[in-house]
Amino acid sequence: MMQIVRSEAFKLRTTRTFLGITLSALALVLLISIAGAAAGTYHAGERPLRDLLGIGSLAQLFALVLGILAVSTEFRHGTITPSLLAVPSRARLVAGKVVAYGIAGLVLGLIAFALSAAIVSAILSARAIDNGAAVSEVAKIVVGGTLAATLYAILGVGLGALLRNQVGAIVGALGWIFVVESLIGIIPGLDEPVQKFGLSGLASSLTASDSGRNRLDQVPAGLLLAAYAAIFVVAGIAVLRRRDVTA
Amino acid sequence: MAHPQAIEVAGLTKRFGATLAVDGLSFSAGAGRIVGFLGPNGAGKTTTLRALLGLIAPTAGRATIEGQAYGALEQPAATVGALLDGGLFHPGRSGRNHLRAIALAAAIPPARADELLDLVELRGAADRRAGGYSLGMRQRLGLAAALLGDPRVLVLDEPANGLDPQGIRWLRDFLRSLAAEGRAVLVSSHVLAEVAQTADDVVVINHGRSIVQAPLQELMARRGGGARVAGPDASRLAELLRADGADVRPGEHGSIVVTDRSGEQIGRVIAANGIVISELAPSGQSLEEVYFELTGGGEGGPS
Numbered sequence: 001m002m003q004i005v006r007s008e009a010f011k012l013r014t015t016r017t018f019l020g021i022t023l024s025a026l027a028l029v030l031l032i033s034i035a036g037a038a039a040g041t042y043h044a045g046e047r048p049l050r051d052l053l054g055i056g057s058l059a060q061l062f063a064l065v066l067g068i069l070a071v072s073t074e075f076r077h078g079t080i081t082p083s084l085l086a087v088p089s090r091a092r093l094v095a096g097k098v099v100a101y102g103i104a105g106l107v108l109g110l111i112a113f114a115l116s117a118a119i120v121s122a123i124l125s126a127r128a129i130d131n132g133a134a135v136s137e138v139a140k141i142v143v144g145g146t147l148a149a150t151l152y153a154i155l156g157v158g159l160g161a162l163l164r165n166q167v168g169a170i171v172g173a174l175g176w177i178f179v180v181e182s183l184i185g186i187i188p189g190l191d192e193p194v195q196k197f198g199l200s201g202l203a204s205s206l207t208a209s210d211s212g213r214n215r216l217d218q219v220p221a222g223l224l225l226a227a228y229a230a231i232f233v234v235a236g237i238a239v240l241r242r243r244d245v246t247a
Numbered sequence: 248m249a250h251p252q253a254i255e256v257a258g259l260t261k262r263f264g265a266t267l268a269v270d271g272l273s274f275s276a277g278a279g280r281i282v283g284f285l286g287p288n289g290a291g292k293t294t295t296l297r298a299l300l301g302l303i304a305p306t307a308g309r310a311t312i313e314g315q316a317y318g319a320l321e322q323p324a325a326t327v328g329a330l331l332d333g334g335l336f337h338p339g340r341s342g343r344n345h346l347r348a349i350a351l352a353a354a355i356p357p358a359r360a361d362e363l364l365d366l367v368e369l370r371g372a373a374d375r376r377a378g379g380y381s382l383g384m385r386q387r388l389g390l391a392a393a394l395l396g397d398p399r400v401l402v403l404d405e406p407a408n409g410l411d412p413q414g415i416r417w418l419r420d421f422l423r424s425l426a427a428e429g430r431a432v433l434v435s436s437h438v439l440a441e442v443a444q445t446a447d448d449v450v451v452i453n454h455g456r457s458i459v460q461a462p463l464q465e466l467m468a469r470r471g472g473g474a475r476v477a478g479p480d481a482s483r484l485a486e487l488l489r490a491d492g493a494d495v496r497p498g499e500h501g502s503i504v505v506t507d508r509s510g511e512q513i514g515r516v517i518a519a520n521g522i523v524i525s526e527l528a529p530s531g532q533s534l535e536e537v538y539f540e541l542t543g544g545g546e547g548g549p550s
Binding site: 003004006007008010011014015016017073077078079080081082083084085086087088089096242244245246247 | 351
């Protein structure tokens, strides 16, 4: 199993995709949070550090896309064939990808959240603005946000295995998060459950960077998001096992 | 089951929706032999090979390697090496890294990747992105990937595609040396000439069904193909042709009968060696004609 994880991590390192996605995510997160910290006006009683750290959630979406690419890229270029020749068990191959891409998502999330926490607090303290957050609160955001990025990457691996089509899976996932959940969220009666149990709501709850009324606590949110990810991975493996690999 | 065949396909059937791609196909390949797997495009060759490699689930029947389904092999990379679709790789990854990724997954030392890059003469391009490789380089990278685990069985789908004449010659010698080391080699092709000088046995299929399976020489002898050559240097010509692997039999009045070379191929040997002959005439059918007759006269059209 370790050798499959190492091979997947090696594959991830040896194309430009991983570097491109990681650097774009970090650039975007840091740019927006630095601009907010350096230029925003904050009044007493506001909590600028916590609000600015919420921008790190963007890194979670990049992690999701990265995870989707794990299996869908193999189908796009036909490399699924040599991969399955080296690792005939499709369950083991996907499991290896889950570990490798979970680690990649974790690294991406950790860098994004930890780096923006450090830079934003430095800028705020240079401007003599009270950041409004205790150290323990910042730690909760960094840990929760990193875990959400990890689980999003794992969920992406499952979704990519389920759909196999790269563009379809990415458009479907982002469309679900940005369009479908938002639309359901304005229907009276459905708004509360979708904000509480939907994908983006769960990631926000796990990140704990805002305190909306319809939020689960960090731990139950993390457990439910992990369950979603597990369902997608199991479904992805089940579909892949029954699939004829013809190219 | 003490000595299962290297490759055994038994009653293999595969249906894709309404299409019957493979229809009750059976054949086997033994160690140390090159088996040419022939048929026109769309005959079911690739489907058969993919079923053998566990990539496609058969509708009925089975395809095994050393008596086991591919998925049940303890060390797949050390047992079977395969080249499919000219080697499949990510265009943004270098050839060396493509091999190393497979080596890591199959627990093969990474130095083996460099060894094979030398063997297939790709060292110079090893660190370039594989998307920029020529067709021939892709085939050789695919061959290197197939050989990573030093497998006892090789399954090669159309390995000569995209190779130039020197490349095809190189491949032919390469396959011979692999078989000489005791490996079983199953090599598919839709061009008979590519395997005619290499294969020990041939399996010809069309429309997913087996048409003929026999040692190549036997097939040729049965069909009475080849060319008759007579003249003062006929015996020297026979020696040269035999050295090149041709099947040469004695004919009447000191003439010779070459069963598996065309008149033109023999003519070239004659010209290259300054040999004097008095007669060169086709006798019976050529191997090409036999193949076309078996597969229905190339009805698949050009492709």
